[in-house]
Amino acid sequence: MTAVTRSLSKVNAAFRNDPDANQMFMEILCAKESPDLTLRDMNECGLLGKFVPDFGRVVAQMQYDMYHVYTTDEHTIRAIGILNKIERGLLTEEHPVACKVIHQIQSRNVLYVATLLHDIAKGRGGDHSELGAKVARKLCPRLGMNEAETDTVAWLVLHHLAMSMTATKRDLEDPKTITDFVALVQSPERLRLLLCLTVVDIKAVGPNVWNNWKATLLRDLFYRAEEVMAGASASEGRILRAAAAKTRLADRLLEDGWDQADIDAHLKRGGKGYFLALDLDTLAHHARLVRGAERHRDELTLDTRVDEEKSVTELTVYCLDHPGLFARLSGAIALAGATVVDAKISTLKDGMALDTFLIQDAEGGTFSRPDRLARLSAMVKQSLAGEIRPLDELMKRAKVSLPSRTRVFTVPPRVLIDNRASATHTVIEVNGRDRPGLLYRITSALVEQRLQIAIAKISTYGEQVVDVFYVKDTFGLKVEHAGRLDQIRQALRYALLEAEAQTAPPPTKHARKALAKKTAKRAANPKAQAAE
Incomplete structure (x- = not known):
């Protein structure tokens, strides 16, 4: 040498x-x-x-x-x-x-x-x-x-x-x-x-x-791309895969002792996207949850399953869908001390929400301790019942909690809106510094903008968060008006700046100005405050 x-x-x-x-x-x-x-x-x-x-x-x-x-x-x-x-x-x-x-x-x-x-x-x-x-x-x-x-x-x-x-x-x-x-x-x-x-x-x-x-x-993307390259169209493959998923689920439920009438009724609840987004075991698990909730007339059903192989805990929430549901659930998860790594949002044809979150603890492992799971359940129930306001609770914690290691890093807030990535949804990508409750703040801003969140892709790269949302407006259409898109973009930037100002010392002049503007806007809009 x-x-x-x-x-x-x-x-x-x-x-x-x-x-x-x-x-x-x-x-x-x-x-x-x-x-x-x-x-x-x-x-x-x-x-x-x-x-x-x-x-x-x-x-x-x-x-x-x-x-x-x-x-x-x-x-x-x-x-x-x-x-x-x-x-x-x-x-x-x-x-x-x-x-x-x-x-x-x-x-x-x-x-x-x-x-x-x-x-x-x-x-x-x-x-x-x-x-x-x-x-x-x-x-x-x-x-x-x-x-x-x-x-x-x-x-x-x-x-x-x-x-x-x-x-x-x-x-x-x-x-x-x-x-x-x-x-x-x-x-x-x-x-x-x-x-x-x-x-x-x-x-x-x-x-x-x-x-x-x-x-x-990555494996899913590889096989789907390979399938299209072999000659099948993406939409044809989607229809065939959905039909196959329904058939497999029907066979599984039949083995579990369901009668054909109950199976047919359940299969009618979801669209193709729902049956394609989840594996067979999860679909069968959901079917049992839904049937149990319907039989007992439960207004809210919560379920957690620990997946050690994927290093995640799966949280499933079944309740009546309503505007702001995803934001409230995100806030409750943050208050419980968990982080969201993926989310699958499903609104069934009968108006019920069947949302699945994959969550981890702060160290990137399964969120599986019994006391943590009990707290998670309590936070979700209190948040949906309106007994707590997640934003207020998160702000209180930020004042007394130990400083996060991410505070020493600067991640410029960025909002990208893409109407070409999907034929049916507007795709919004939000980048910012990771901190507790950020997902709640972002989704609350989307709710304030009267947007329906159909899909959420949550990714964290060290101190940086990259969250992607597929959204529609209140009429179920893509958002294409330039002025409306700019309004959404500004609202999300304000949410990022506000969260930064409340968790990272000291705030910049630009952040203080943005926060003051956002505070004034909230004060003048009672509906925005109620959405929280």
Whole structure:
């Protein structure tokens, strides 16, 4: 190692452009066994950054957030190591789909080079995906890759976040989500490459980032995209899958002793989206909950199930649907000390809400302690009964609770509204700094804007929250008027700024001004206060 370090001056432009040297580097990068060990040695002695100067720019590059555990260079080398383990079948239990499709890939060299380059342009003051694609187009020919391979590597670097963003931010039951994703990917080979790159990228971020919930979303997106690429339309596939889901549920209920009349009545309650959004066990579980509630004439039914495999606790709420229900439930969950990682909102044809939340504790584990579950149940009941006002309670807690680690980070509030992502809903994406009760504040703002929340996709990346909502107006239509969209955008920004002002010291001049404006608006609008 010392000898190599002393000889780094010999790694000049002529050496870097030498075909034999580049062929040897490719053999190291794409080695059949543990290429990460050699690459790490090369990195520690400075050879890797000297041979690939663009990589040298990210060596020891810190990522100042709570999401990324490793420096950029270490993250990249770890990703290559994980990719090699997947290829060797050492992670079959954890990544069964990736371990299968990686052996269907035409060019493994493309995948290894794309993994090396996917974050190579971080810290340059622009979109690292776009800048990284330019680096790939320049570097790949030097490494001996042909034009087609170079194009594929550049495409993978440019779109290396596309699959995870689609899986976590978009409704996979919406046919347009799948058709848009397929239009981007275009070929089964790219789909397989992108899946493998996405898995190792997420897995290499840190020890607790990958979980079964993300695995399920990525696997679902992969198979649905593969199905469309095979010739089935997204909408046709949706109809067939819904019919198959109903048939499987009917068979399960028949095995459980239900008579055909009760089965038919239950199947009529939900639309296609409901039966597609949940697995068979959950659908059967819901059927039993609904039948029990109807027989006992219960106004509110709460149920919790702990899923250790996915590291989540499933909270199911069955009651009469009404405006603001999702916001009140979000507030109650926050007061109980839980965080929402996903939510499936269903309004049945008889007007009853059957909402399912996947929640975790503050450490990212299951919310399963008996005392916590009891408190969660009590908070939900009190919130829906109007006995507590979640916003007031959250503000009181913010004043006496210990400071959160996220307070040292600044996450600029951002609201994105997209009317192209769905044919039937307006898609709203909200970004901000994570803090207790933020989801409640956001959903309350949506309620104040008279929007119906159909789908919620909740994601947390360290200190940053990315929440996506599929909404309609009071008439069940997309929101398309420019003035109305701007009003919604401003209301959500105010909600983010207000929450920031109440939890992060000291507030900026801009935040104080926004908070004062929001307070004045609430004071002048009694209906807005009642919505809380």
